[in-house]
Amino acid sequence: MIGIKHITSYIPRDFIDNVAQGEKFGESRDYIINKIGAYRLPRKLNGQETSDLACCAIEKLLNKSDLLQEKMEALVVVTQNGDGYGLPHTSAIVHKKLGLSQDVATFDVSLGCSGYVYGLVILKGFLQTSGLKSGVLVTADPYSKIIDPQERMTTLLFGDAATATWLGEDAIWDIGQPTYVTDSHRGCHLAVNGGKLHMNGWQIFNFAAMNVPHQIAMILDKEELTVEEVDLFIVHQGTAAIVEAIARKFPTVRERFILDLSSTGNTVSSSIPILLEKYYKKPSIKRVLLSGFGVGLSLATILLDRREEPHVND
Amino acid sequence: MLTIEQILDAIKSSGVEIDKSSMPVQKTFKDLGLDSMDVFNILIELQDITGIEIPDADIKDLQSIEKIYQYFKTKVSG
Numbered sequence: 001m002i003g004i005k006h007i008t009s010y011i012p013r014d015f016i017d018n019v020a021q022g023e024k025f026g027e028s029r030d031y032i033i034n035k036i037g038a039y040r041l042p043r044k045l046n047g048q049e050t051s052d053l054a055c056c057a058i059e060k061l062l063n064k065s066d067l068l069q070e071k072m073e074a075l076v077v078v079t080q081n082g083d084g085y086g087l088p089h090t091s092a093i094v095h096k097k098l099g100l101s102q103d104v105a106t107f108d109v110s111l112g113c114s115g116y117v118y119g120l121v122i123l124k125g126f127l128q129t130s131g132l133k134s135g136v137l138v139t140a141d142p143y144s145k146i147i148d149p150q151e152r153m154t155t156l157l158f159g160d161a162a163t164a165t166w167l168g169e170d171a172i173w174d175i176g177q178p179t180y181v182t183d184s185h186r187g188c189h190l191a192v193n194g195g196k197l198h199m200n201g202w203q204i205f206n207f208a209a210m211n212v213p214h215q216i217a218m219i220l221d222k223e224e225l226t227v228e229e230v231d232l233f234i235v236h237q238g239t240a241a242i243v244e245a246i247a248r249k250f251p252t253v254r255e256r257f258i259l260d261l262s263s264t265g266n267t268v269s270s271s272i273p274i275l276l277e278k279y280y281k282k283p284s285i286k287r288v289l290l291s292g293f294g295v296g297l298s299l300a301t302i303l304l305d306r307r308e309e310p311h312v313n314d
Numbered sequence: 315m316l317t318i319e320q321i322l323d324a325i326k327s328s329g330v331e332i333d334k335s336s337m338p339v340q341k342t343f344k345d346l347g348l349d350s351m352d353v354f355n356i357l358i359e360l361q362d363i364t365g366i367e368i369p370d371a372d373i374k375d376l377q378s379i380e381k382i383y384q385y386f387k388t389k390v391s392g
Contacts, residue, residue: 028349035351202354202373209358241351245358248329 002124002133003171004304006065007277009163010056011264012048015040018156018265025152032156037240038265041159044142049083051093053162054140058098061136061164069098074105074135076123078115078269080295081145082108094138105130112190113236113294115139115269116163117302120175123167134168139269148196157239159265163273173280173288176303179219181211183297190295208242208293213249215301216291223303225287227253230303232279235291237261237271246291268294280304316364316386321379324363328355339379353377360386 018041022032033039044053054077062069075091082090091106100106105126111118119137127135140162149155167175189203212235220227227250235246240259247257258275261267267274272290279285291301318339325332330352332338338346343353357368357376366389368376376382 031349031351035349200370201350202357202370205351205354206358206361206367209354210361239351241355244329245355 001171001174002127002167002169003175003307004120004165004173004280005168005171006061006067006166007163007273007280008057008060008064009161009270009274009277010053010060011161011274012042012044012053014043014045015159016043022156025156027152027156033262035239035241036156036265037237037243037259037261038157038159038263040263041265042161042263042267043144044160049093050077050079050081050140050142051083051090051097053142053160054090054094054138054164055097057138057140057162057164058094058136061166065166067134067136067166067168070101071134072100072104072136073132074123074127074130075100075138076107076109076119076126076135077138077140078109078111078119079139079141080110080112081141081143090140091138105132105135111269111295111298112141113238113266113268113271114292114296114298114300115141116272117178117290117292117300119269120165120167120302121178124175127167134166137165137167139163139273141268141270143197143268146192146195146197151196151198153199153201154197157266159267161264161267161270161274163270163277165273172306174305174307176223176305178300178302179215179222181215181299183207183211186297187295190297204238204294204297205242205245207297207299208238209245211299212246212291212293212301215299216250216289219289219301219303225303230287230289231256231285232288233257233291234272234275234279234288236266236293237264237275238266238294316360316383318379318383320363321360321382324359325356325379328352328359330355339383342378344377356382364389
């Protein structure tokens with residue numbers, strides 16, 4: 001059975017001071033720290049491409065795990081801001097930069113903040129169907145490419161980052177069956193027009209606050225679990241306010257909802273794996289719920305379960 | 315129909331703190347020191363209670379407890 005074996009993240013060193021940026025828009029320090037949730041927003045270097053962020057995350061994965069580059073059989077990049085105009089696909093560019101073997105499958109997945117959950121399911125299914133044993137899921141979606149620094153609604157939120165997750169056999173974590181929501185009628189509320197990102201904050205907040213708690217309840221009901229049987233809830237770190245609005249709906253386990261975007265901001269599809277990297281090795285964490293929401297509008301929720309013993313040859 | 319007391323309870327449930335002794339009903343949320351995220355939280359709670367979805371165009375008018383009271387009074391009375 002294919003599962004999660006290792007996760008790494010790459011956060012660019014350059015950053016924007018978000019408190020100072022907020023002051024330009026008349027926003028208080030309290031608002032930036034406690035409602036947006038991020039005092040700094042990482043920024044890729046000028047000239048650094050999406051594929052470069054992806055390569056940095058993969059190189060960390062290769063250095064920190066037992067994954068051998070020659071054993072990689074598939075590479076998936078979740079992005080909506082790939083290199084150039086998206087043709088060729090960014091995963092093929094990463095393939096070239098890393099000098100991967102010609103028999104490695106590569107493709108991109110066009111999704112925003114729900115992309116990591118989708119990506120886990122897509123790559124797991126792809127590996128199993130293809131008879132492959134090892135693949136890497138990358139999230140790399142630098143919104144700095146599409147943010148207008150004069151647009152208060154977006155420039156205060158997003159940070160650049162990338163992550164790499166190794167999926168393979170004998171894994172630590174099993175990937176469960178997800179639930180999905182697509183509210184395409186609201187899709188226009190988080191979209192690129194004229195080359196810049198535009199967002200209707202109320203619509204996105206409303207979509208997440210109304211749907212995420214419901215989906216969490218649904219998936220737990222489907223798996224016949226109580227909220228208390230989940231050790232950690234990692235929902236997309238859109239803003240501190242939305243994470244807290246979701247967590248408030250689960251008062252008995254509210255402290256299990258991770259709020260941690262202070263030094264990264266909203267890193268789109270990378271926000272969930274950045275946090276998962278911090279917790280997935282802790283033995284006390286046996287079950288984690290992930291929920292990503294955003295562009296589409298789209299929502300995907302899934303449970304991860306720690307294996308008692310690594311499964312061999314199953 | 316929502317009462318003022320129910321709106322105040324909804325504000326409390328939304329995690330937003332206001333000083334009830336400061337005669338908050340007529341004051342704008344801005345004057346009460348609330349920000350846009352606070353208002354979003356309050357409106358989400360009210361949507362939950364009433365089952366009425368608040369469209370974009372109405373948000374800018376819902377900037378005090380009094381305005382919210384009048385808004386839902388109109389919605390319910392049709």
